[in-house]
Amino acid sequence: MTGKAPSLGLLCYRAMTRAVSPLVPLLLRRREARGKEDPARLCERLGVPTQDRPEGPLVWLHGASVGESLSILPLVSRLLAAVPGLHVLVTTGTVTSAKLMADRLPAGALHQYVPLDHPDYCARFLDHWRPDLAVWIESEFWPNLIFTASRKDIPLALVNARITARSAHNWRHAPAFIAGLLSRFSLIMAQDRASAARLRELGAGKVLEPGNLKHDAPPLSVGEAEHAHLAPMIGTRPVWVATNTHEGEESAAGEVHKALASSYPDLLTIIVPRHPARGPAIAAELAEMGLAVARRAAGDGIAPGTEIYLADTLGELGLFYSLSEIVFVGGTFDSTGGHNPFEAARFACALLAGPSDFNFAETFADFEGAGAMRRVGDAAALAAAIRRLLDDETERKRMGAAAKRLASEDSGATERTLEALLALLPPARKREAHHA
Missing domain, CATH: 3.40.50.11720 (3-Deoxy-D-manno-octulosonic-acid transferase, N-terminal domain)
Incomplete structure (x- = not known):
């Protein structure tokens, strides 16, 4: 050498x-x-x-x-x-x-x-x-x-x-x-x-x-005490998670929430930004859209009137995946090229993603082929896809099971x-x- x-x-x-x-x-x-x-x-x-x-x-x-x-x-x-x-x-x-x-x-x-x-x-x-x-x-x-x-x-x-x-x-x-x-x-x-x-x-x-190697990674940890604390706050509310989001995707998630709110007035949208330090700016942006935002990093709880729960903390992705059956993979509505879908899939979450996938093109194709992921072109299509999954429990659970099965195979x-x-x-x- x-x-x-x-x-x-x-x-x-x-x-x-x-x-x-x-x-x-x-x-x-x-x-x-x-x-x-x-x-x-x-x-x-x-x-x-x-x-x-x-x-x-x-x-x-x-x-x-x-x-x-x-x-x-x-x-x-x-x-x-x-x-x-x-x-x-x-x-x-x-x-x-x-x-x-x-x-x-x-x-x-x-x-x-x-x-x-x-x-x-x-x-x-x-x-x-x-x-x-x-x-x-x-x-x-x-x-x-x-x-x-x-x-x-x-x-x-x-x-x-x-x-x-x-x-x-x-x-x-x-x-x-x-x-x-x-x-x-x-x-x-x-x-x-x-x-x-x-x-x-x-x-x-x-x-x-x-x-x-990401195929073989263990499931993310879930803090039992934190799960026991948050789960009762959510109760039976319908929930979806936008994970690893980048600038512009949080406002898109806000638009999705507003589009679904008339049909699901108790809907809870959990946003997990890729960079938690952006939390205050994201919260301000969503508040300007007229949405009621609670910030985890600020110690806010989930009240009955909370529409957006901003999970701007580190190392808690597993907790939020455990609280929802629907996950949108961020970095797919901009030029980022997507993020790792295996982590959410191991929690039997039905996966949704935008068109940008060059970082995980083959992986996304595998999840699509297994019927575990659906692709959407914009916020309107994302809202429509979430609506279908909220309305169809059988399809939601089928997609989640397919995602978990694919992600749990030892490669x-x-x-x-x-x-x-x-x-x-x-x-x-x-x-x-x-x-x-």
């Missing part, structure tokens, strides 16, 4: 990231002001650790944010069980994912923020942690981090790889750059056929197709990924020499 010469594009990128380093403190301060950085752990973004490296072998897994980090939890547990004395380092880049990892990582695993992609920060990070294996999850390519790990002779794997048609098109403008990055991975495992084909087109060699992706990663771990004597 150390012998691969960097492409001209990579050399230019490394020079550029060095040139802009004086701007990094300003960038971090701005992100901190917007709630996108943890002020107590800003040093980690510069490659300065806040924890000691544990003794023994260490596998490093990097996932960009919440979805990626949650999808690897079963893999983390299996790695720890498979290798005595192993530790697992998980890095992510968002405050939300860091909080979730703090609650859910098993013993033997720890979390750090991924360093910003500057040559010096990456080298500092890797010199401290000295991973025996580095594993990238899905699609976040940080060139300096990949190059530096490769130069230090750390085996690299890209698992559950996902690359959209849009991303592949953009990378085709820098073919030598992306081909050079992909060539540094000893193992590439795609989560679907389309991603595998695109990776091969971009210069990857052998690309395996073991399945999607074997975790086991196949585990076996491939274990094969990349250096033998014990080589690990000892590496850390000497």
